[in-house]
Amino acid sequence: MSKSESGDTGTAPSNFIRTIIEKDIAADKHQGRVLTRFPPEPNGYLHIGHAKSICLNFGVAADYNGLCNLRFDDTNPEKESVEYMDAIKADVEWLGFKWAEQRHASDYFQQLYDYAVQLVQAGKAYVDSSSAEEMREMRGSLTEPGVESPYRNRSPEENLRLLEGMKNGDFEEGEHVLRAKIDMASGNINMRDPTLYRIRKTHHFRTGDAWNIYPMYDYTHCLSDSIEGITHSLCTLEFEDHRPLYDWVLDTLQTPCHPQQIEFARLSLEYTVLSKRKLIQLVEQQFVSGWDDPRMPTITGLRRRGYTPAAIRDFCDRIGITKNDAWIEMAVLETCVRDDLNATSERRLAVLDPIKLVVTDMAESETLNLDFSNHPQRPELGTRQMLFSREIYIDRDDFSENPPPKYQRLIPGGEVRLRGCYVIKCEKVIKDDQGKVIELHCSHDPATLGKKPEGRKVKGVIHWVSAEHSVEAEVRLYEPLFTQPNPAASENFEEVINPDSLQVLVNSRVEASLANSEPEARYQFERTGYFVVDRVDSKPGRPVFNRTVTLRDTWSK
């Protein structure tokens, strides 16, 4: 059945991987079973590119009545840690996915070693005592074949003895490696006797000091997939050249299950970077405050920014799965959050950059209790009350002495609607010594509460809060971290980093109902965007809001 016209069914659109899986199911391959895996190395934080892979692997499993494992590819103990592992698990769960089983490549170290012994005994692998540099020289180049190592024809007995010695810690790091005996003249460099094991006398966060040798990715991944009974091993395009080796290992060892590796294009998103190296650089060189900085494309950063799991999943569905080197525009991601937040967020009034406004024809003590709908399209979300009083704040952007054409906010002598309240008219502008506007004096039309003004049209509506009945808040506004769509193309961050990616407003005023907002509560501040209560810095009585995304703006900036 085609998935292409599935709108809100939650099913992703058709793609070439789903086509393959549907054919496999129809042909009863793997008894019609579908088992995928998401296989991160626990050496860093997950980002939006990983989300693409997560949504694919878990999504495909769910849609074909299958399962998905979470497998940590922990074969390089020098870079890996339990902290990274825990962070990855938290992110996958937050995204809304449940793995069938948590596995680790390190669970299979003994089996992997036993398989290696089999390869040695079959004459398909050998211990090479060349140095790393020698091996590199003998590997040849992209256009020239390699040459065979002088150690290539050691006897299986000698290889076995040396491999055991490597395992037992009899040799130092770098003295030997175990290599597959394939073809030093292959056009595919991965097939020129790839390294299977290297000596590393490093403590592993799970296996401790039990092992002195650690298996390489190419050897480990296919066997881990096979051991788990994975049916479809989905990975990114740069592993296409590794597939012959994946298949060689499984065929040579005649394993019972031979999963199919299928490659798809990794995500590229405009105005950000997604390579681990670049992300680390942003953190270490302190261009951002950490992995969870709201400007980061990490899952934890997006979370702190106010993105929802549903929005990220929707994004992954919208961008599709192909083998094209696609660049996705930020607008797609932003549309996904707006869609979700528009439907789910309660509305509030907040003045980001306040100017005081005095309604001079109102008594000092007079207040007005007004009912506001929490959502214009969802009455079931209820209402809240807000006090209107003589002194209020409006946003600096909503007043102009020299308005551009079609400006429909407050101007000297002009009228504007206060959201949910009266139409007011600007009678007087008060400035400080520098000519900066510090206060506006206005009159109000008492007949305009809940009614259109008589005999004239007032187009503009602006938001406001009562001076006395609002609370102070910190508001953080964001722009892209980079000034270029493809910042990774530049060698030097300084050239492409956006110096204005963060703007902190410490004197914002928000309506009283927001004083003690829960961390991660999300709201639409009418006319200014969607905001989330910062889950790190917000305190009761002194809330901190991060702007997730602005409202769509057909006016202009």
Added chain:
RNA sequence: UGGGCCGUCGCCAAGCGGUUAAGGCACCGGGUUUUGAUCCCGGCAUUCGGAGGUUCGAAUCCUCCCGGCCCAGCCA
């Protein structure tokens, strides 16, 4: 001129020999609206990187050409 892969609207992307070449984003109108939001309605590829060929019929098959991406870790 070593091996592998990719090219359908500004950005994604369906399409799998016979369709008026889906859909989303973006953009451009118009309507509703006390958020310049939302919502609604309309517009937006005679053409599928190019040239040949096969076929009654080609984005889909073949050939060549052009453009782009990946690979020489004892990383994953």
